[in-house]
Amino acid sequence: MPRPIHLPELLSPAGNWECARAAVANGADAIYFGLPRFNARMRADNFTPADLPELMRFLHSHGVKGYCAFNVLIFTGELADAEQQLRELENAGVDAVIIQDIGLARMVKALTPKLRLHASTQMTITSPEGLELANTLGIDQAVLSRELSLRELERFRANESPQVPLEVFVHGALCVAYSGQCLTSESLGRRSANRGECAQACRMPYEMIVDGELRDLGDKRYLLSPQDLAAVSEIPRLIELGIRSFKIEGRLKTPEYVAAVTRVYRKAMDAALADQDLSQIITEEDRYELEMTFSRGLFSGWMHGVNHQKLVGAMYGKKRGYFVGTVSAVDRDSVQLEEVPDHLKNGDGVVFENLSNTNDEQGGRIYGIRGQWLDFQRGRLRTDFIRPGMRVFKTGDQVLEQKLRQSFQGDIPLRKKAKLDLVVTGKAGEPLVISVKGQEMVKVTSGMPLEVATKRPLSLESLKEQLGRLGGTGFELGEVEARLEGDVIVPVSELNRMRRALVEAAASLANLGEPQSVAVSPTTTLSAMLEHVSQTPNNPEPQSPTTSTNLLVLCRSFDQIEAAIESGVKQLYVDFEDIRQYGEAVKRVKEDGRAEIWLATPRIQKSGEAGFFKLIERSEPHGVLIRNLGAIAYFRDAGIPITGDFSLNVANPLTAEFLKQTGLQRLTISYDLNIEQVMDLLAGAPPEWFEITLHQHMPMFHMEHCAFAAFLSTGTDFTNCGRPCEHHKVRLRDRVGMEHPLKADVGCRNTLFNAVPQTGAQFFTGLKQSGLRSFRVELLEQDKEESKRIIQTYQALLRGTRGGEDIWRDLKAQSQLGVTRGTMA
Structure with a gap:
């Protein structure tokens, strides 16, 4: 593929310190994390403000950036607290904040301009037109909705709009509802998803009532629980489309999950950038690690458009693991499989699938393997609940878990630094220009003209000495080509300034480009912003208690x-x-x-x-x-x-x-x-x-998931589903017996009321x-x-x-x- 102007970024989740270390050790370019307030994963361990300086020192010393998820709605009475948290993040050197609330986004630009502003997927940016409006906030990066296909992402023309870097999710749990548009937890339990308190009602069982009668869907009970996203095969195409940040979901997941998924996607991105065939690079062992660390079944999500027959398997709403085989016979404390895979070993955990009640399943660790028989601890299994034909899934692999933990335990080596090959040009009376060879966008110009040197003119050696002082950065000096006309000189202090500016520009290019410049009044305060709102002229007609x-x-x-x-x-x-x-x-x-x-x-x-x-x-x-x-x-x-x-x-x-x-x-x-x-x-x-x-x-x-098409037809989308939404009245009955009306709109999107x-x-x-x-x-x-x-x-x-x-x-x-x-x- 053509090499992208900007190297894409791998962004990993970090719900705690171990996850942060796992991400860094396995190749993340950046991590995202939350604080105890104002983030959409309040159940994660999260970091504290006191952790921030140490966390950012650790990340930056390894060439990794840190983004804080600040991705919830902010209520009026919380604005002052939100301002304080923004200032703590800026002072600690956090690289960016991920924002849902438009008002908070305005505060970032006005009050803490050193923080990059990333529009969260909670902002529900689903179209170039929506991105254009969001961009008037001065956003530096936009996280697009998960429901966009590759074809729809192409219409954002990211390669032609490098000033708005785009970020997409490539792996992890899929919310069935559009982010920022789910009111289920709020409606049923006053636990708002827009406030980080999602109760995961989508992972619960439902029954379908069609025209007043219960529809028999067999073992399909989890009608709103999508399979997990795995877009590793789509990485080359996403890079071609100009996507600049590849996001892994999982701030509630284990460090082993973070390690495995980060490693596999790092491997995929490096291979794609080297024009290697991913089908030869991403092995079955890699896919095994993805499934073992967490999986409800892996699917490409919406990357190839809607497929209502595959997106939601509907068999379960929790982690399933790696498929092992099928039960052929049962004995006391032992189970026979039709075939035992080579990777199965003593100590592995397995579960025997019970689709009639996935919360009541038999399982345990393997004590021994005899041919096709798996032996378990005496009395561990209720084998009378296990029947031939049941599917078996592997849920635990102690050897893999230890291997993954070893990847981030102990000292984490510093990464190999990127080389800067430089071209230096100039002549007396004109500015000195230093540019990165092959990256024409990265160049700096002196703030003064070169002068004729009477002694100690700039030489290749002196340029290398000053420009090679790159300790503490993610770069090392490569080749330097001097194209200077005559004996010229510039102050050493100016060379040092240019070196620092060059490093900043090169780092920005490698990590999604320079932030947009936004004019900010140095005297802007939150109080002034709120006072401006409250003093906005009212309607010409005065309001009074008697106004209709x-x-x-x-x-x-x-x-x-x-x-x-x-x-x-x-x-x-x-x-x-x-x-x-x-x-x-x-x-x-x-x-x-x-x-x-x-x-x-x-x-x-x-x-x-x-x-x-x-x-x-x-x-x-x-x-x-x-x-x-x-x-x-x-x-x-x-x-x-x-x-x-x-x-x-x-x-x-x-x-x-x-x-x-x-x-x-x-x-x-x-x-x-x-x-x-x-x-x-x-x-x-x-x-x-x-x-x-x-x-x-x-x-x-x-x-985007259409339950009408998924369960009342065999069609994959509106072109072949027969539009059962036009012929049937459907309700979904929850665990307490409430029957919630389901409606389809003109875009075939469903709303459950x-x-x-x-x-x-x-x-x-x-x-x-x-x-x-x-x-x-x-x-x-x-x-x-x-x-x-x-x-x-x-x-x-x-x-x-x-x-x-x-x-x-x-x-x-x-x-x-x-x-x-x-x-x-």
Whole structure:
């Protein structure tokens, strides 16, 4: 392949010190880690602020960079603490922060400009248009969504946009939901994934209810648990596409996992850069190590597009290990296999698969091997639970674990330094220029012209002496070619400055290029930033306690539209699964003339899906409800009024201000905020910027995985699945018996909605007193009469003729499933 301008980076996870050592010892170029607060893996051991100086000294001495995962939403009352943590990271020499929250990203650039800013995958960047908007924050690197295929990554044209280095995940656990768009833990247990507290509901068993009846799916019970990503074979193509950082998932994994996966991907990247055939380089032993250290089954994920028959195996939701064979006979304390593989040995751990209940499986360590028989400790196995035909998986290999541990125990050798071959040019009256041979982008120029030397002119030897002082860096001096005209001289101090600048430029090139320069006022403070938000001019119409409130209703059917209009609702949001019906909806509402109709965009937009936007635009709605970053510029430039939905994750005034400046009229407050955090937000920014959803079925999982296609067809994608989503009503029943509605959108993406509606009616009075005037009710599957009842209930709340607690009790009494107080409680 053509050698890339920038050498790609291998980025490994580090949940603790041992993992950091494992990553460094096995070839990582950088690690990412978290602190006890503000990171998306709160269950990891994590590092403390006191650890940072020692950690960064260790990393930098081995030529490795350290990135801090700061990838959660930041609430208004936490901004000061977030600022303090940013300053601790900057002072400790941390190389970059990985950020989800837009407001926090602004703080990085304004308050700690020495930190590189990496946009987290939690920012849900799925299209070049979304990346372009995120880039206005001054990001130095973007972690793209895992759901992008190689073909979709190609459309980012990374090789032609080197100023925005792109990072992708290449190995590890796959979230079934889009990162930054999963509200399941928040909805079911008030443990927000956007706050690092994911409860992994995707790894739990579900039953599928189709048209009211339980569908027999055989042993498939883990309907939302994807296999793990393994893109080692795709490394050459990813390098060709210009991807600059290759990320391994796993801050909750063991150091042995980190060691094995880092080693294999280091081997793959080096081979690809040397134009070696990966099929000859990555051996079965390498793949064995990947499976043994952690695997739910390895698959290429979305790299080759969606394949709904393979992505989710649905057999289990936890580590499985390496397939050993199949049981052929059972005896007391012994099991016979059809064939015993050569790698199986005494001391290895195995498990006998029980698909009817993967939490109740027999297994243990092998005590002896007799031909095809495996012997176990007496009484260790309930062999009456093991049957011929059961599959056997290897779950433990003590020899491999010891080998992997040895890789990072003791002293870790310093890496071989990269050579700098330099070309030095110049003549009297012009600047001295030093460049790296073969890397034209890396060059430095003196800040003064060369002078004619009367004594001790620059020579090849003197240049080598000064430029070769590279101790403490990741470089050593190679060849030096002097192309100087005449006897010239420059001060030694200037040569030293140029050497340091050259090293910095070369290091930046090798590790993803120079950070973008952002003008920063040296007097900027968090207080000044927040004061600027709070003093933003309000709407021309002054707010007062008597100012009328506005009820907006989101409809998902024509019957619901009719119910809303007949109830006197003045502004509708319409969110149809089939957006081809948008034109008809707009026509009906406009002909009626009693309400405005705003159309909702899909929650995700990928490159090549701008046709959805064009269809919405051609429908000529009164406005558009924006659900992704890529849609903002399109509809703003089209001159259509726009409002931002909950999926933009507005959690603090700094995020709100940035999004308001993009042209959004209002912003829907994030569903991650409870009532106290909502009130803090409304106190920190003009309340008329916002609207809040008072009644809804929480959209929990939003995913590229289509459960309709996976379990109701044999098709791999929308071209051959037969579109069962158009013919069947599906619910997923969880372990406690709740049946959650499943819906497919125009992009064939699925949303699983909470079966239980939630209400914030009891908080209405306080919200109104804070100055908030826009309140939303979202309908899901209600018929016309039920829709009217819900709408009119909330209209009475806004008029003041019914109280919030009364409404909550009433809805609970009249709803079959009850109503939760929701995440605001």
